[in-house]
Amino acid sequence: MSHLHIPDGVLPALLWAPGLGLALLLLVLGARVLRGASPQRLAYQSALGALVLAAMVVELPLGPLDYHLTLVGPVGVLLGAASIFQVVFVANAILALVGHGGLTVVGLNALVLGAGGVLARPVYLACVRRWGPPVAMTAATAVAQIVSGALWLAVMAVALHVQAVGPNRVKLVAGVAFPLYLAGIVIESAVAFGVARFITRVRPDLLPGGATPVETSR
């Protein structure tokens, strides 16, 4: 649900303008952290960015509903904090250019999704020795989804509050959004479990803390 991209014109400038500023500042800081990264690393990061976009597009059939994944948790674990924020910003910028999400709210959309992604690797590293990669990836993704979804709900709540919407209406919107939020946490975490289980079997070096990490220090 956190990748239900907010379009232009529904949020007050009071929200999206600082969001854009903060996102640009974080991009500059991230770029400084990644200054010495090799072109191969950038190509890998971009391929995973494209995978995030592809996952957002493909429908996962779940009975009467189709779910669109974000994969921000697993990609956040694989790439680390600075890279995942760049990936999320680029993905949101490309989506905004084709009318999915807004151009003015690219920063806010990136902050909402990126905040979860940034936390994914630290959570993974905290859990991996005790529980192993699949469970650690599941936990990291759950935390990423909880944080991103909560931020999304918070943005919505603030936007409705600023626009003087009554508490009953806010509850109505929350009633629609909250079940999707919970479903998103469960679905993304289960998918992340499968991602980690496969990578652990086939290329454990791609995971942080794996046998021979592939430039995973940033």
Add this chain to the structure above:
Amino acid sequence: MINTLAQIDHLASAGRTPWHRASALSKLLLAAGLVLLAVFAPSLWLLAGLYAVAWGLALTARLPWRLTLVASGYPVAFTLLFVLARWDGTVETPLRLLLRPLTASLVAVWLVGTTPYPDLFAPLSRLLPRNVGDGLFLTYRALFELMGRTGGLWRALRLRGGASGPVRRRLTLAGEGLATMVLYGFERSERLYATMRLRGHSGRICGCHHFAEGSRADLLVAAAGLIVTAGAVLLWRMP
């Protein structure tokens, strides 16, 4: 969405209208102005006018109307949440709420449908930190390949029974399938890196240099900008 995106991408390169010939920079400026006007315009008449202008741009660029409608209609689902929350019994409030994002997304579709991606990303990449700008090019390049592969993966999963059984099993299988895409992405990055080195990669992907080269078609963009500005001045204070 992959078909929509692929068709828009194709139209950007294959189109032969004056909008396609105009420089990316002038179109970016016009699009930015239109989006900002749509976001801040207080008047419903002005918003309706901007939406009509955006449709005018899209149709004169010969973007198919169905494709344009589908591509620009995405914000409706999200905006309905706000319509639901702010419904006051009038027609004006939902119209105002819907017209802002619809106009902005329609303008974005016009921009992307008339500007090939290297021209479009080149000016943006100059405003962004270097690796983010490079990431824009490389992500877009990888996008269609990854989307095609992911679509094929989903079909294969369904055909082999991956879409049946308990939900937990289905989700884990989907995750394992996506993990193959991660591995593919890694191998692809190795190949791309080798190609970049062979072609003498200098440490920066610059895109094309003619995004700011003006032509007579830019006069049309300027005229559209003037009409929009005049309309905005006239209609700003209307209800």
